[in-house]
Amino acid sequence: MAAEEDKGLTEALALAEPLYDFARYLTKSSAEAEDLLQETFVRALGAYDRFEPGSNMKAWLFRILRNTFLDQRRRDKKRGGTSELAEDMANDxxxxxxxxxxxxxxxxxxxxxxxxxxxxxxxxxxxxxxxxxxxxxxxxxxxxxxxxxxxxxxxxxxxxxxxxxxxxxxx
Amino acid sequence: MTTLDHARAKELVHENLRGRLSSHEAGELEAHLASCETCRHFDSVERATDDVLARRPKHAPSRELIAKLKTRAGEPPRASRRRAALLYAGIACSLAAAAGVSLVVRSARDHGDPRFQDEAVNDHLRILYSEHPLDIASGGVHQVRPWFEGKVDFAPMDIFEGDDELPMQGGAVAVFMDRKAAAFVYKRRLHVVSLFVMRKEGLPWPRSAQCDGCTFVGTARGFTTVTWSEGELGYVLVSDVDKNELTAISAKMIR
The missing domain is CATH 1.10.10.10 (Winged helix-like DNA-binding domain superfamily/Winged helix DNA-binding domain)
Structure with a gap:
């Protein structure tokens, strides 16, 4: 692995804790959060050559996690799974x-x-x-x-x- | 009443909590809050809400999951549980190594004295929940450090003065087990980070933090502690930021 990627991986792994915590609250399930974090890392490593050195690694990883979550949700919906109701805060x-x-x-x-x-x-x-x-x-x-x-x-x-x-x- | 209207003041309250205001904006807001009870209450509501969010359960990935993430990136597969733990510890070490600091993370057998960890967390909680947590608000380390003269029986030298990512908030005298300690308080985003400095002789200091530059990383009740020593003095860093982040912070502080 190139030195730059190695450094990126170290930085990414240092963010595993807040990413997992975020995933856990998003999915409400430890098993789903684990899957989501793993998939996020797979995607991040696959796209690392598109990450601009010096830019915000944390925002980049959170975006990948969020997009991965949405993709999973879409797949679940197609399979007939349930998803949360759309937000209704009109009366708040x-x-x-x-x-x-x-x-x-x-x-x-x-x-x-x-x-x-x-x-x-x-x-x-x-x-x-x-x-x-x-x-x-x-x-x-x-x-x-x-x-x-x-x-x-x-x-x-x-x-x-x-x-x-x-x-x-x-x- | 100041020129700031209520709507703008409320916007600034939230930004102020996130540390994003210029000194001019912060001054305007402070002046407005001093004369506006409604906005002052709004400020209290927002602060109380942040306190609640800070107390939410934090979910940490298992060591096995961390090992899997490493494996995906090319590490040997099927890492044993012990190997996974070492890999996890290695992440923290590599962060510290980048800062030029030699660290020894605790071994599997060195869990430290639980009373020691408890005391560190209790002292940190006293700072978090005290109405007046700081005896001296920070004008920088050069103002805070001399303030301890005569209040503790040692000179806390070479204290990290803080930076943009970890500004020093101030200091206070704390009691750590049977003795006085100098507490230096920093802020990392919304998280409070406390550094307790004390004479270490006679305390149940973790074995792996006995030598100069060696550290012990522990967790207790959702908080992480990093312990090290330099000469006669012992240092304990406590916060609810994640373990790797606190280890990286400690690397800034260890000479």
């Missing part, structure tokens, strides 16, 4: 009020946080996780395949919905 305005309570958030446990995250629609879960991973609006728009303005509104609604779900759990 109530969640965006300014006077939302937050004290309860200090007491929520990890298990409930995961349940609330997994309960978000797929596209909402995606933007929340990518934002928290440190990607900016432009990068998230690119990764999610939507407009920057959509990222902004989707993110604020998704975070509001997450808080609302957690509020229900602690009641």
């Amino acid at each position: 305005d109530e969640l965006l009020r300014d006077d939302v309570e937050i004290d309860f958030l200090k007491h929520v446990v990890a298990e409930d946080i995961e349940r609330a995250l997994m309960g978000l629609p797929e596209e909402s879960r995606l933007v929340v996780l990518l934002d928290f991973e440190g990607f900016d609006e432009e990068e998230i728009a690119d990764l999610a395949g939507c407009a920057r303005g959509t990222v902004k509104s989707r993110l604020s609604r998704a975070r509001a919905r997450l808080r609302a779900s957690l509020a229900e759990y602690v009641r």
Whole structure:
């Protein structure tokens, strides 16, 4: 393997943990997340000659993982598998009020946080996780395949919905 | 009230949490928040939401999966479990080697003293959840390090001053088991990284971190610790960033 590829592989492997965590939350299944990560690495290694040295390896790998996930979803759909319902947050305005309570958030446990995250629609879960991973609006728009303005509104609604779900759990 | 309107202030609140504001924008936002209760509450809501997300369960790939990923890239197939573990450790070493640091990652038999790992994580959590985690906010290492004079019975020398990717936030006096420690706090994106420096004599220091430049990498309750020593002083780095990332960070700090 060429030295440059070797270096790329080392860098990619250092990102295996956040990639797997992201895959696990996307797929909601450890087995599917493992498959997704392996397929991502296979694709990344196959396309490594198209990766520009010095550009953002993390964004590149997250994009490959996201595209791989979408391809798998499409295949599953053709086979008659189920997929999550399209996002419907039209009635979430109530969640965006300014006077939302937050004290309860200090007491929520990890298990409930995961349940609330997994309960978000797929596209909402995606933007929340990518934002928290440190990607900016432009990068998230690119990764999610939507407009920057959509990222902004989707993110604020998704975070509001997450808080609302957690509020229900602690009641 | 400042010139910033509420809508713009709310946009800046989120960007501020991600560390993306210029000093001018951060100043404008700070002034607005000081005079606007609604936006101040919004800021608290956003911070509390980030705290929640930071506490979510983190899922790590198994060592077997990491070994498989390596295998796909041309490593010998059918790596044994032990070989897989070594490969995984090798990734961390190669990152550190790139920074010119010699590391010894823990052997399979050296799990360290669990009380030691627990104490490191507890001290880190005290910093995370304290209302006033820092005794001195950072104006840089040259301001923070002298502040410890008279507060701890050693001089924490050659402390990593931070950089753009890992800015120093400040320092505090911590208690590590039976003694005082100097805590230096850094930020890696949204993650807090704590470095505890103390006299190591008499502490159950991990075997593989006894020699100068050797490190012990451990995990406890979802946090990673990297431990090393230099002369009489011991260093423990703690964070919830992933193991490889923390190992790479430690490589910046070890002389």
